[in-house]
Amino acid sequence: MIDLYYWPTPNGHKATLFLEEAALPYRIVPVNIGAGAQFEPAFLQISPNNRMPAIVDHAPADGGAAVSVFESGAILLYLAEKTGRFIPADLRGRAEVLQWLFWQMGGLGPMAGQNHHFNGYAPEKIPYAIDRYVRETARLYGVLDRRLADRAFVAGADYSIADMAIYPWIVSHEKQDQDLADFPNVKRWFDAIAVRPATVAAYALAEQVNPQPGEMDDKAKAILFGNGSTKA
Template structure:
């Protein structure tokens, strides 16, 4: 059994996508980042960078004690190895999937996260930042669109690279992106959205957080934007 420490954010969705696709049994442990759960000592024992998602695998392959894993990209790699699924064992396809996984965790996610912040959450408009991160988002979408030309998925078969990237494309309207400008991304996005496991994974969001999609409270802003640990 796997405990998934989760909140319905793009990084949280990455892991539910994998678990639902693989059919692994898991228990959701909500980490309400708007209330500061990510700063609780018991969570920091699992995820010392006070970020979710994180997992605790109570049945690791080495049959040892329960194993905790933090950082979404590492969790995806761990689960792929545990199950032997969604990442080629060797060869070019594996290298390409890992390239695009790290493209997401190193660039696509962080840049789009800044886009979300300055377009939706900053207390006052910062025109330079809005322009900077919206333009960088558009560039990255262009990179992804070019990669998907003539390909069903990012790297061979459906893989952890697709699972990592897709949740960050879901809020494209919030990022001021029109998928009509990126036809290959749109085709890929619609195909993944229609997968039964994707539907199940995303249905968890409003169950865990009934306030999903509503404006942030002042308390949530304090906890989410670097003040909750002080």
């Protein structure tokens, strides 16, 4: 059994996409980031960077004590190696998947995240910041669109953890001021992943955990965007 410490965000969705695809037994432990649950001492023992998702695998492949993993990319890689699924075994195929996994972790995720913040949550609308992150998000969409011009999925013919990492950050394209009509290869890829049964199940689960996404009071904003203290 895997305990998944989770809240419905793009990074949280990465873990549920994999767990649903692989049909691994897991239990959701909600981490309400708007209420400051990510700062609880027990959670910090699992995720010292006070970010979710995180997992605790009570049945690791080596048969030993439970293993905890934080950071969404590390979780995807851990689960892929545990199951032998969604990452190629050969050197070159594995390298393709890892490059695009880290492209999301180091590029698309942070840039789209700043786009979300300055476009939607910042108390002051700063045109320079909004323009910078909208433009950089568009550039990254262009990179992805070119990559998908001659292949079904990001790393080739097969769905992989690279796709699982990237897809949740494209779901919010409208909030990022991106039109998928401008990126036809991304749109084709996005539409194909959206109808996968595991994707449908993962996003249905999100609605159960947080039935009112997007609603955020001043206290939640202070916790998420303040000085990192639940007392903010």
